[in-house]
Structure formats: C-alpha cells, structure tokens
Amino acid sequence: MMSRNRSSxxxxxxxxxxxxxxxxxxxxxxxxxxxxxxxxxxxxxSVVITGEISEIDTEDEEKAYAILAANAEFPPDFGIWGxxxxxxEFRLFGLQPDDRTGREFSTEYGGWDT
Numbered sequence: 001m002m003s004r005n006r007s008s009x010x011x012x013x014x015x016x017x018x019x020x021x022x023x024x025x026x027x028x029x030x031x032x033x034x035x036x037x038x039x040x041x042x043x044x045x046s047v048v049i050t051g052e053i054s055e056i057d058t059e060d061e062e063k064a065y066a067i068l069a070a071n072a073e074f075p076p077d078f079g080i081w082g083x084x085x086x087x088x089e090f091r092l093f094g095l096q097p098d099d100r101t102g103r104e105f106s107t108e109y110g111g112w113d114t
Contacts, residue, residue, distance in 0.1 A: 023093075029053045031095060040106075047102040049095065056092035064092045 023029075030050045037043040056064045 051097040
C-alpha cells in the first residue's frame, strides 16, 4: 500500500465499448503501478501484476465499494480523460493475481560501493 506522502500513477483501459470487448475477449491483464517519491524525486518504485480480470457481480458490489473506499487514495479532480463526470459509467472489476514483481530505482548514479 502506498503511503500518503507518495505520488502515484496507474495505467489501464478506459471504460469504452472497445475496452469492454477487449476484456471479455481476453481477461488476461498486466497492471502496472508506479510512483515517484515526493521526498526524493530521483527515487521511483513500480509494481507489475499479471492475472485474470473479471467484473464484480452485482451482489458483491457493496462490499467491493467498501473495500475500495477503505484502501484507495482519490485525486481531488475525478476527471476521466475529458469525459463529463455524468457520462462516466462506473463498473467494478477484480483481479486474481498470478504473478507480482516490483522494483525500486534511482535516476541518480551514486557510484559503486567497492
């Protein structure tokens, strides 16, 4: 989980009809999340998770929203790629992870310790 003093970005598929078709045709996904340390901007971290994505069933939506609300950090502007908020269709998806990897690196070279 990311601490509150970190900035993060998450990449994914927009909620379009084409995106929905892609998910139903092939539920295998790779989710990449990366962050830049706000205290030391030369430090970056990333996590890559692969697995199978599926839409959350209607009867499980309330529990899923509660889990999301308890664990998420939301941006102050909830704009979705220039689409007016009232036109955004929210759907919940779950990811069953098969593999997780991560790394931390610095963009500044500090030399080798020998």
